[in-house]
Amino acid sequence: MKKIYLDNAATTPTDARVLQAMLPYFTEVYGNPSSLHAFGQEAKHAIEEARCNVAAFIGAKPEEIVFTSGGTESNNFAIKGVAYARREKGNHIITSKIEHHAILEPCHFLEKQGFEITCLPVDEYGLVDPADVDKAITDRTILISVMHANNEIGTIQPIAEIGKIARRRGIYFHTDAVQTLGHLPIDVDALNVDILSASGHKLCGPKGVGILYIRKGVRLRPFMHGGDQEQQRRASTHNVPGIVGFGKAVDLAKEEMGKEIEKLTFLRDTLIKGILSTIEFTRLNGHPIQRLPNNVNVSIAYVEGESMLLNLDMEGIACSTGSACTSSSLEPSHVLMAIGLFHELAHGSLRFSLGRQTSEDDIDYVLTVLPGIVNKLRSMSPLYKKEVK
Amino acid sequence: MEYSEKVMEHFRNPRNVGEIENPDGVGKVGNPVCGDIMELYIKVDGGIITDAKFKTFGCGAAIATSSMVTELVKNKTIEDALKISNRAVAEALGGLPPIKMHCSVLAEEALKKALDDYRMRIAKSASGKAA
Numbered sequence: 001m002k003k004i005y006l007d008n009a010a011t012t013p014t015d016a017r018v019l020q021a022m023l024p025y026f027t028e029v030y031g032n033p034s035s036l037h038a039f040g041q042e043a044k045h046a047i048e049e050a051r052c053n054v055a056a057f058i059g060a061k062p063e064e065i066v067f068t069s070g071g072t073e074s075n076n077f078a079i080k081g082v083a084y085a086r087r088e089k090g091n092h093i094i095t096s097k098i099e100h101h102a103i104l105e106p107c108h109f110l111e112k113q114g115f116e117i118t119c120l121p122v123d124e125y126g127l128v129d130p131a132d133v134d135k136a137i138t139d140r141t142i143l144i145s146v147m148h149a150n151n152e153i154g155t156i157q158p159i160a161e162i163g164k165i166a167r168r169r170g171i172y173f174h175t176d177a178v179q180t181l182g183h184l185p186i187d188v189d190a191l192n193v194d195i196l197s198a199s200g201h202k203l204c205g206p207k208g209v210g211i212l213y214i215r216k217g218v219r220l221r222p223f224m225h226g227g228d229q230e231q232q233r234r235a236s237t238h239n240v241p242g243i244v245g246f247g248k249a250v251d252l253a254k255e256e257m258g259k260e261i262e263k264l265t266f267l268r269d270t271l272i273k274g275i276l277s278t279i280e281f282t283r284l285n286g287h288p289i290q291r292l293p294n295n296v297n298v299s300i301a302y303v304e305g306e307s308m309l310l311n312l313d314m315e316g317i318a319c320s321t322g323s324a325c326t327s328s329s330l331e332p333s334h335v336l337m338a339i340g341l342f343h344e345l346a347h348g349s350l351r352f353s354l355g356r357q358t359s360e361d362d363i364d365y366v367l368t369v370l371p372g373i374v375n376k377l378r379s380m381s382p383l384y385k386k387e388v389k
Numbered sequence: 390m391e392y393s394e395k396v397m398e399h400f401r402n403p404r405n406v407g408e409i410e411n412p413d414g415v416g417k418v419g420n421p422v423c424g425d426i427m428e429l430y431i432k433v434d435g436g437i438i439t440d441a442k443f444k445t446f447g448c449g450a451a452i453a454t455s456s457m458v459t460e461l462v463k464n465k466t467i468e469d470a471l472k473i474s475n476r477a478v479a480e481a482l483g484g485l486p487p488i489k490m491h492c493s494v495l496a497e498e499a500l501k502k503a504l505d506d507y508r509m510r511i512a513k514s515a516s517g518k519a520a
Contacts, residue, residue, distance in 0.1 A: 382426055
């Protein structure tokens with residue numbers, strides 16, 4: 001059976017070239033970069049080269065990049081690190097309702113410790129209004145964190161504008177760029193970003209490695225205590241193969257991102273148009289244009305997401321859903337609720353996230369298979385009968 | 390979370406999908422908020438459930454439990470049908486993931502409502518005849 005992976009926003013396959021670059025660092029160059037001998041120094045040289053690559057890719061200086069274990073750690077480090085470092089200055093943090101849980105949960109954790117969190121609403125496309133950010137700022141605000149692009153609906157936020165406001169008001173600005181590094185051009189100066197999170201496995205790099213960009217002069221309180229790695233900002237022996245892999249993934253993105261954006265945007269729009277035109281009672285979630293090149297998120301009325309996902313899986317197609325049925329809370333995706341979807345439509349959402357390996361044939365196959373699945377499920381749906389007959 | 394083979398089998402080939410014309414009992418449960426809506430139809434003849442059908446909006450477990458409960462009630466007396474619990478439905482499916490147990494509860498509720506509906510109709514027609 002054909003197998004088609006359209007869940008690249010969850011994770012991507014590690015590119016074979018990335019794996020090749022990593023392999024020597026397991027068995028040949030295995031020294032600890034903190035060691036003074038040649039074994040250690042060779043490993044240190046490799047991680048510093050990766051650091052330079054990553055820094056150059058986002059317009060930063062090498063010393064502004066801290067390697068972490070991934071996106072969640074980077075986000076935790078950013079939110080809690082600023083909160084604890086600036087506690088004397090204030091206790092107010094501004095973020096949005098559609099952030100990843102790796103932002104919302106640290107904020108929730110801080111709330112219990114006396115911090116105040118403002119979660120800004122978004123419009124029907126999932127956009128944060130920079131004017132809302134400006135209005136929410138108080139003299140106690142110490143951090144603004146708004147994601148670069150949303151992982152579920154793909155909406156790209158007006159980061160540069162929000163960053164400009166933050167800068168003018170003298171407040172640190174963090175962005176979660178886990179979905180965008182390697183997929184959209186990023187320049188930390190142009191985006192007015194002070195702190196930025198990213199993760200290796202979303203751009204065909206390995207899992208278990210991420211970065212936090214910290215602009216020179218920005219103070220964060222570390223929460224990994226131990227050795228003095230990463231300029232004493234993050235203790236722990238370096239994940240050398242992971243870091244080398246991250247560097248290689250960024251190298252590849254540097255060369256291929258432009259073409260990839262073009263290709264994926266075309267495939268994305270083909271899939272969106274195909275679904276909306278061949279299946280009635282469907283809608284696109286997220287912004288039609290200000291949107292990640294690899295993200296398709298649709299709601300299909302009268303059917304439930306998990307049952308579509310399982311049927312697609314049986315046909316070899318992997319995707320994801322914002323339906324509550326995949327969570328333990330029984331609540332549908334907070335992102336889909338924030339853009340104002342009715343529960344039925346939130347439960348009936350599917351996300352297809354395209355990747356480097358996605359072909360036009362893959363998209364055609366989805367468009368061939370999906371209508372039949374929807375028909376089958378609608379034929380057993382009590383909602384469809386009532387609305388349509 | 391992983392579904393048992395039996396759940397997947399019923400999900401793939403659900404039994405008794407549809408509605409019954411002139412049913413003797415109907416049970417409608419669930420709501421769009423929780424994401425599961427079930428409708429269960431039964432036909433009763435001489436105190437025996439001769440046919441059962443369902444329509445469900447919901448996840449894999451919701452569809453599989455709907456399918457299983459229709460299978461379990463067929464050819465049962467009303468008394469025996471009333472004894473079918475959510476656990477029995479889940480067990481017949483080879484178990485459900487813990488977060489999906491509520492789907493079996495929904496199936497039991499749909500059945501109880503359909504049986505209640507049947508008894509109400511009987512009571513009504515009996516009082517109608519008496520009057």
